[in-house]
Amino acid sequence: MANLKVPVAPADHSLGEEDAQVTLVEYGDYECPHCGHAHPIVNAVRKHFGNQLRFVFRNFPLTEIHPHAEAAAEAAEFAGAQGHFWEMHDGIFENQPRLSGRLLAELAVGLGLSSDDLTAALEGHEYLSRIKSDFLGGVRSGVNGTPTFFINGVRYDGAAEFEELVEAIDEQLSGGKIKRRRAG
Amino acid sequence: MAHILAPGTTAPDFTLPVTPDQSLSLRDLRGQPVVLAFYPADWSPVCGDQMALYNEIHPEFQKYKAEVVGISVDGVWCHAAFAHDRHLHFPLLADFEPKGAVAKAYGVYREKEGVCERALFVIDEEGVIFWSYCSPIAVNPGADGILEALENLKERRQSHGQLESSRRAS
Numbered sequence: 001m002a003n004l005k006v007p008v009a010p011a012d013h014s015l016g017e018e019d020a021q022v023t024l025v026e027y028g029d030y031e032c033p034h035c036g037h038a039h040p041i042v043n044a045v046r047k048h049f050g051n052q053l054r055f056v057f058r059n060f061p062l063t064e065i066h067p068h069a070e071a072a073a074e075a076a077e078f079a080g081a082q083g084h085f086w087e088m089h090d091g092i093f094e095n096q097p098r099l100s101g102r103l104l105a106e107l108a109v110g111l112g113l114s115s116d117d118l119t120a121a122l123e124g125h126e127y128l129s130r131i132k133s134d135f136l137g138g139v140r141s142g143v144n145g146t147p148t149f150f151i152n153g154v155r156y157d158g159a160a161e162f163e164e165l166v167e168a169i170d171e172q173l174s175g176g177k178i179k180r181r182r183a184g
Numbered sequence: 185m186a187h188i189l190a191p192g193t194t195a196p197d198f199t200l201p202v203t204p205d206q207s208l209s210l211r212d213l214r215g216q217p218v219v220l221a222f223y224p225a226d227w228s229p230v231c232g233d234q235m236a237l238y239n240e241i242h243p244e245f246q247k248y249k250a251e252v253v254g255i256s257v258d259g260v261w262c263h264a265a266f267a268h269d270r271h272l273h274f275p276l277l278a279d280f281e282p283k284g285a286v287a288k289a290y291g292v293y294r295e296k297e298g299v300c301e302r303a304l305f306v307i308d309e310e311g312v313i314f315w316s317y318c319s320p321i322a323v324n325p326g327a328d329g330i331l332e333a334l335e336n337l338k339e340r341r342q343s344h345g346q347l348e349s350s351r352r353a354s
Contacts, residue, residue: 064239064271132254139241144326147231157323 002142002155008056013085015046017056022152022172024053024165027060027138029146030072030092031099038147038160039093045165052173057089059134060146068099070131077105077127078118084111188291188303188318195220195307196289200277205245208253208275210311217250217252217314217337218307219330222292224321226258226266234302234324235272241327242273248334255279255286256300292318306333309341311334 008014008023026042028035046055059077061069064146072092079088091107092099104122105115121127138148149156149165152172158164189195195218199209210218221232221297235254238245245252252274258266263276279300287293292303302319315333319325 002326005328062236062240065236135240136244139244139327140331142326142328145237146323 002144003152004153004155005141006137007153008054011079012056012058013089014054014056014180015086017051018054020054022049022054022169023056024169025056025058025150027058027134027143027146027148027150029066029069030076030096031062031066031069032062032146033096034160035147036093036096039090041160041162041165044162045169046049048162048166049169053169059131060138060143060148061131061135062146068101070128071101071104071122072099073131074122074125075108075118077130078121079108079111079113081127082113085115087111101153110183146184186299188316189305189313191313191315193313194208195305195313196286196313198220198289200255200278200279202275203264204260208277210307213251214311215309217248217309217334218305219245219250219252219334220255220290220305220318221252222255222287222290222303222306224294224297224299224302224303225256226262235266235276237269237324237327238274239270239272241331244327245334250306250334253277254321257284257287257298260294279331294321304330306330306337308337 003027008025009056017089024042028036028038043053046053053153061073063070074094076085079085088107088111091110092104095103095107105118108118109115122129146158149160151168156168158168195210197210202208221234221238237254238254242252251280254274254276256276257279259280260278262277266272267276282299283292283298284300287300290303290305292301294301302321302323302324302325304317305313305317314337315329317325317329
């Protein structure tokens, strides 16, 4: 069984409460169609569980097969450095079929960010080391393609579909209850 | 059912075609760690399949001076098209004729389907299997096990080196 080797930390991009019962970590690639497919599913899963669930996104761009994946990840980090990570994240996935340099610039401008600054950040690979670090942490944790999910630190090998994810998270929630009962 | 060769076993040598007019022998790679990645077939319909993943991680493998080779029962032309499409930076060997002979020698052939298992071997500098792992056929084994084995192999080499130099010093 593969386990998350890099614990979730404050530097991670996360949605939800730190003390949520379940943390769902996704290693994803902005140009991967399966990640694009999973994006609205993750949102629905988050909505379903509310504050019981925390969601964390980490970069795993497969640059050899996805020419825009790295720039997209860098653009999301660029926006993230200015407090707009999730807006950029959503914008990229929602417009995945037309992912390009132009789209990234458009999205940045839409968030009130400077497209010149974005260009400079992409050309200087300002955020690349963070992305590489996400990637290597993922490799060490047994990420075996995109998207790869970890539920409370354990790799989830099921389908990236709503019902399957909900079921796996429910299992964690009921497991948590049993443990607490034992502790009490 | 055949069993996957265990650590400590000498890795069976083989010579397999790597392109339509070139072949590769395991013994040619002696002196460096070798990662043998058996997989069922080219063209599996997912992003970031096993070979694409190893391709992305290739620079990490190179840090350990490890040579990675993929092996399946697909023929050389199929491998050539697949490697070109996925921009692979490491060789794919064709265990094509006699079909699956190398996979059988390593105990990782699936007779029923006629394909290789998803099986990984890390072979040390002397040609001895240092680590092996067979994954459920539907689960891409990722690269964490390989990297951990390469790290352990490096540590073993370093501690041997220290032993040697302390012997020489005394």
